[in-house]
Amino acid sequence: MIPPLSLERRIKDQARTLGFAACGIARADAAPEAGARLQAWLADGAHGDMLWMEERAQQRMRPAALWPEVRSVIMLGMSYAPAEDPLTLAAEPGIGRVSVYARGQDYHDVVKKALKALARWIVAEAGCELQVFVDTAPVMEKPLAEAAGLGWQGKHTNLVSRDEGSWLLLGAIMTTLDLAADTPGDTRCGSCSACLAACPTDAFPAPFRLDARRCISYLTIEHKGPIAVEFRAAIGNRVYGCDDCLAVCPWNKFADAAAANRAFAARAELAAPELVDLLALDDPSFRQVFSGSPIKRIGRDRMVRNALIAAGNSGDAALLGAVAPHLDDPSPVVRGAAVWALGRLDPAHAQSEWRRRAAAETDPDVCAEWEGLASMLRGVYALAS
Template sequence: MDDRAKLLATIEAEARALGFCAFGVARADATPLTAQRLRQWLDSGAHGDMIWMEETAERRGSPAGLWPEVRSVIALGMSYAPAVDPLALASEPEVGRISVYAQGADYHDTVKKALKALARLIVSKSDCDLKVFVDTAPVMEKPLAEAAGLGWQGKHTNLVSREHGSWLFLGAIYTTLDLAPSPPHAMRCGSCTACLSACPTNAFTAPFQIDARRCISYLTIEHKGPIPEELREAMGNRIYGCDDCLSVCPWNRFADTAHRNQAFVPRAELVAPALADLLRLDDAGFRQVFAGSPIKRIGRNRMVRNAAIAAGNSGSAALVEPLTALVDDEDPVVAEAARWALARLGNVVEAG
C-alpha cells in the first residue's frame, strides 16, 4: 500500500470513528453536468423564494467555482435512520408531523463538529489545505456524494444509499490533496416510481425534477409568506418538512438504526407535538421548545402558521379556542392562517 492509499485508509477509519457511516472520494471535476442542470432549474423558477440559490449559482455549480484550488472532495454521510414509520402519525390529526431529520439534535452542529475533527486529522497527516462544508455553503452535496460512491440521486432528487436508504446527512471536505477517487454509484431506481406517486402536492414535474414551490418541505420551512390555499389541505398535519417521498423508497428496508448517530435519536417532545400547544407558542416559548433543533431557524411565526394550517385540516373542535386567539396575531400571515383554519372548522371569523 503506497503512502497515498495509507493516508486515505487512515482518513476513512477516523471518519467512521467520528460517526460517519458512509465515505467516498470524488475528483473535483467529477460532476461536469451539475452547473448546467442547476441553471436550467433556476431558470424555470422552481426554486421559489430560495434567492440564495440564484445568487450563489456560479460558486455552487462546481467545487472549483467555489474554491479553484480544490483537487479532491471527500464526501461523507451520517445516518439518521428512523426506528418507526415516519408516516404513522398521518392518522393522528391533532398532533403535528415533524420530518425525521429535525426530531433530534441540529445536524448542522453535529456534522460540522465531526468534519472539523476529521479535518484536523487530515492536516496533521499531510501537507494540504482544506475546507469543510455542511448544507449552508454553496455546495451541491448530492451529485458529489453520487460521484464519490455513497449512493445515487433518486427520482425524488434526494440521495439513496443501498446500505442506509434515504436517511443520510451529507457533509463534504474540499482538499488540495490528490486522493484516489471512489467508483461512482450507479442509479438503481429501476422502474420504481413510488416516491413520485407518494408526494401529497404533486411537486415532481418528472422523474428527477422537483418544483420546490409545491413541496411541503419548502412550504413549511423556506417559504415565509402565506401558503397557497390550493396546497393547504394536502399538507395534512405536516408542520415541518415532509418525509413521504423518502419513506416509501424500497431501499429503506436495508437502513438500520444501528448505524444512526446517537445525536439524532428523536427528542420525545418533537415526535408528536400537540397542535394545541404549538398554536399557543410565543417567541420565548418557541425558543425554549426548539432550542438545539434545526427547527429554531424558522422562528415562531412560521411554526404557528404551519400549525394553524394543520389545525384547519384536523376536523377537531378542540382547536377552535387556540385558533381564535390568533385571528388578530401581530403577524398577518399567522392571523390569515388562523382565519382560514377556523373557516375550515366551520367557524368563520371576520377579519375585523
C-alpha cells in the same frame, strides 16, 4: 510484510470512527453536468423563494468556483434512519408531524463537529489545506456524493444509498490533496416510482426533477408568506417538512436504525408535538422549545402558521380555543392562517368573525383570506339552503 494502508483508506476508517456511515472521494471537477442542471432548474423558477440559490449559483456549479485551490472532495454521510415509520403519525390529526432529521439535535452542528474532527486528523496526517461544508455553503452535495460513490440521486432527487437508503445527511471536505477518486454511484431506482406517487402535492413534474414551489418541505420551512390554498389540505398535519418520498423508498430496508447517529434520536417534545401546544407558542417559548434544533431557523411565526394549517385540517373543533386568538396575532401570516383554520373548523363562528373583523383588516394577504372565507361561506350556506 503487510503493505501500509493508503491515505484514502485511513481517511475512510477515521470517518467511520467519527460516526459517519459513508465516505467517498471525488475529483474536484466531478459531476460537470450538475451545473447545467442547476441553471435549467433556476431558469424554470422551480426554486421559488430560495433566492440564495440564484445569488451564489456560479459558486455552486463547481467546487473550484467556490475555492480554486481544491483538488479533491471528500464526501461524507451520517445516518439518521428512524427507528419507526414516520408515516404512522398521518393518522394522528392532533399531532404535528416533524421531519425525521429535525427531531433531534441540529444536524448542522452534529455533522460539522465530526467534519472538523476529521479535518484536523487529515491535516495532522497529510499536511494540506482544506475546508469543511454542511448544507449552508453553495456546494452541490448530492451530485458530489454520487460522484464519490456514496449512492445516487433517486427519482425524488435526494441521495439514495444501497446501505442507508434515503436517510443520509451529507457533509463535504474540500482539500488540496490529490486523492484517488472512488467509482461513482449508478442509478438503481429501476422502474420503481414509489417516491413520486407518495408526494401529496405532486411536486415532481418528472422523475429526477423537483419543483420546490409545490414541495411541503419548501412550503413549511423555506416559504415565508401565506401558503397557497391549493396545497393546504394536502399538508395535513405536517408542521415542519415532509418525509413521504423518503420514507417509501425500498432501499430503506437496508438501513440500520440502531446504528444511526444517536444525536438524531427524537426529543420527546419533537417526536409527536401536540398542535394545541404549538399553537400556544410565543417567541420566547418557541426559542426555548426549539433550542438546539434546526427548526429554530424558521422562527415562531412560520411554525404557528404551519400549526394553524394543520389545525384546519384536523377537523377537531376542540382546537377552536387555540386557533381563534391568532386572529389578533401581530403577524399577518399567522392572522391569515387563523382565518383559514377557523373557516375549516367552524363556519358559523367564522361568519361571525368575518362580519366583525374583515373591514378593519389592512394587510392585503389577510384581506384576501377574509375574502376567500366569505366566498367559502357563501358556498356553505347556499348548499345548506
